[in-house]
Amino acid sequence: MKKKLAVLMACILVVSAIFASCGKKNDQNATTKANSGAAPENEIQQGGEIVVGVTNDIDNLDPHKYTAAGTGEILFNMFDGLVKVTPDGDLVPAIAESYTVNEDGTVYTFVIRQGVKFHNGTELNADDVVYSVKRVSGLDGSPDASVKHESALSTLTSVEKGTTEDGKETVTLTLSAPNTELLGYLTFAIIPDDYTKQSESPVGAGPFKFVSYTEASSVVMEKFADYYGTPAYLDKVTFKITSDTDAAFTQLLAGTIDVFPYLTADQADQLTENYNIEVGNMNLVQALFLNNTVKPLDDIRIRQAICYAIDRQGVLDMVAAGKGTVIGTGMFAGFEKYYNADTVNTYAKDVAKAKQLLSDAGYPDGFDITITVPSNYQFHVDTAQVLVEQLKEVGINATISLVEWATWLDEVYKGRNFETTIIGLDADLAPSDVLKRYASTASGNFINYNNSEYDTLFASAVAETDDNKKVEDYKKLQEILTNDAASAYIQDPSLIVAVSKKLSGYTFYPVYVQDMSRVYFVKQ
Amino acid sequence: MKFYVKKICTLFLTLFLVMFLAFTAFRIIPGNSAQIALGLDASDEDVAALMHERGLDKPFLESFVSYVGGLLHGDAGISMHYDKPVMEVIKGRLPVTLLTAFLAIFLIIIMAFPIGILTSAIKHPAGETVFTLFNQSFMAVPSFFMGIIITLIFGLILKFFSPGGYIPYNEDLRGCMKYLFWPALAIALPKTAMLVRLIRTGIQKELTKDYVRTAKSKGNNMFRILVLHVMKNAMIPVITFFGMMIAEVLAGSIVVEKVFSLPGLGTLLVSEIGARDYPVVQAIMLYIAFTVIIINFIVDLTYKRFDKRVNV
DSSP states (O other): OHHHHHHHHHHHHHHHHHHHHHHHHHHHHHHHHHHHHHOOGGGEEOOOEEEEEESSOOSOSSTTTOOOHHHHHHHTTTOOOSEEEOTTSOEEESSEEEEEEOTTSOEEEEEEOTTOBOTTSOBOOHHHHHHHHHHHHTTTOOSSTTSOOOGGGGGEEEEEEEEOTTSOEEEEEEESSOOTTGGGGTTSOOOOTTOOOTTTSOOOSSSEEEEEEETTTEEEEEEOTTOSSSOOSOSEEEEEEOSSHHHHHHHHHHTOOSEEEEEOHHHHHTTTTTEEEEEEEOOOEEEEEEOTTSTTTTSHHHHHHHHHHOOHHHHHHHHHTTOSEEOSSSSOTTOTTTOOGGGGGTTOOOHHHHHHHHHHTTOTTOOEEEEEEETTOHHHHHHHHHHHHHHHTTTOEEEEEEEOHHHIIIIIIITOOOSEEEEEEOOOSSHHHHHGGGSTTOTTOTTOOOOHHHHHHHHHHHHOOOHHHHHHHHHHHHHHHHHTTOSEEEEEOEEEEEEETTEEOOOOOSSSOOOOTTOEEEOO | OHHHHHHHHHHHHHHHHHHHHHHHHHHHSSOOHHHHHHOTTOOHHHHHHHHHHTTTTSOHHHHHHHHHHHHHTTOOOBOTTTOSBHHHHHHHHHHHHHHHHHHHHHHHHHHHHHHHHHHTTOOSHHHHHHHHHHHHHHHHSOHHHHHHHHIIIIIIISOSSOTTOOOOTTTOHHHHHHHHHHHHHHHHHHHHHHHHHHHHHHHHHHHTSHHHHHHHHTTOOHHHHIIIIIHHHHHHHHHHHHHHHHHHHHHHHHHHHHHTTOOSHHHHHHHHHHTTOHHHHHHHHHHHHHHHHHHHHHHHHHHHHHOTTOOO
């Protein structure tokens, strides 16, 4: 056993050296990229305070307990994980200074970076990493039921700490089934193992440290001087919670908010005097999701007819002044490496073809259908209204049924009791996370999609160790989804951000975060 | 004595009913708070585990009994959404709603009484028409719309305050009150208009009565008559209205909070209904019911003071 371990360690050392250099290169790339756009180093004014507007109250300050995307985008600034995502979508070592993966993707070993400090002054060690991984995966026996478990870590069988030959601490994760994409799920926060007040006063190792939280009002954080990575420029950032986008908009007009990330295209047009408007992607798959088992949607021709009836660019023009990225499959374009861009043209709007398919399927006069939409997402409601008009052209008579979010979750998502629905789905930075819901037995397969070819290919894609083959498999999976018209995919919506003209460095990521460590005041 | 016993019995009965209704309502409407708290991708086992931890999987009657039992010990449960004791969640919000409500009531009193008394002197038909026109318009505008108008005029155009610029009361009470003044005004204006009308018609009616003439002939001046005799009689409908109004002001502040993005109970109530956070919503409902009942109780007592004939 000991001998085996020694051999393994030796392997780790070799590979980790490679990875470490890799990681560094990526890191540099990221920083230069962030700065090259707006300003050279000498335009950066160190220090300063800003106010960032957000529209949702914090649901939990504990980084392993929150579920709202609106909380995650704030906590991103205070916590670092084993690996961290770059604006390009790469995963670079963070708390881990390097990592190695065994050949079949079942054993991951991380060398823990030395000298990393938590905000409370204690030094981060392997015990903290083991504690955090066990807590998120549920391997600690789940003493706290409100911790949100990462389902991709359900195959984790052990988390062990060890040391490298030169005395550095390591943590080894062993899986019961191969998963070559585990890294994408390891961005979750590493937190101190002996600290119990994460929900009240969170402590992490990120570039900003927590100062205060006032219910439904604000979260304040300040620069963490002992941060191990590139330090933040700003001294203090206040996330101001407003009741909704309209309330935030009035505050933008009044100038009390410096950065606000969820504007509508109309609102953005009115703010150009004092704000730079930056446009990125939300990294969502927005689609008219079709329940593949209800009549008449169980007929592939009907589903294809719906796809042909929809003019996706037309939807974008109507609801977002043309901003956004049209997609043709169940993945968003931000996943450049895996995204199958060819699927965009599979169903170009073709009313004649749609009508032909409908009559082939036995519905020459169309049919009635209900689109269930969660009413708290105005964007999806707007989309539904445009779709109703477009479907009318081919004879499909759609009616919109607005439901509350809680009802949607219960009846549509969990109960699968619906005909069609519009929603935007997000994902972790692993291609399998986006596509896993279409496996016939997946708990997230709320559209009841069932294709055995897809199931087999998906299982082998996740375990695939050859990168080129993996990319190919994922592209093929998307093609299958498109050809089966699993749902009518529409777009990755645009994220319109207002950034005060005094500031620069705002950076978009392929995940939903607001990174304030790159934002700085421009020297006047 | 019998009166108090009766009142206290009604108090408990009403609270019990409110509790029971709130409890049942959440059992009937769709939505699972544990699923919402753990998110879209939570496994069924994790959801079940959380439901078990919070006792949500118990049969209806059993969970109701244990909830009521907890309340008697001052324990309102743990918020599903915030994962904190309900009392802690509410504690932070309550002062905002109460401050707004008190400020609104204060504004109503200092505006309605002088205006009511002064305008009761208006007898000219043209003046009467102008008064009615103004009064009716203010009465007709609901407080949330008044809030929007105030934000537009005083916030965006005149820049007297910055919309949404709430300052927490525990940081700077004066700054907070300065901000709360506007939502309080939005609640106060429609209510003031109603009260002015009541005071005014009450006084005008009383002034035509015989005892006023008698008092005048005894050499009393108008001010003395108003304060000592007329007001006392004109007050009875005003007090009834006042009792109802306080409950409405509380309810009104719940709606107006949303307009001014105040972190009060109202905003909390709305968001927690959305999150199916039963324990928090039940606690807020109970609190509102409790306040309304207590205020009605006080109103009944005040009647007695003003008019000894009233037998409550």
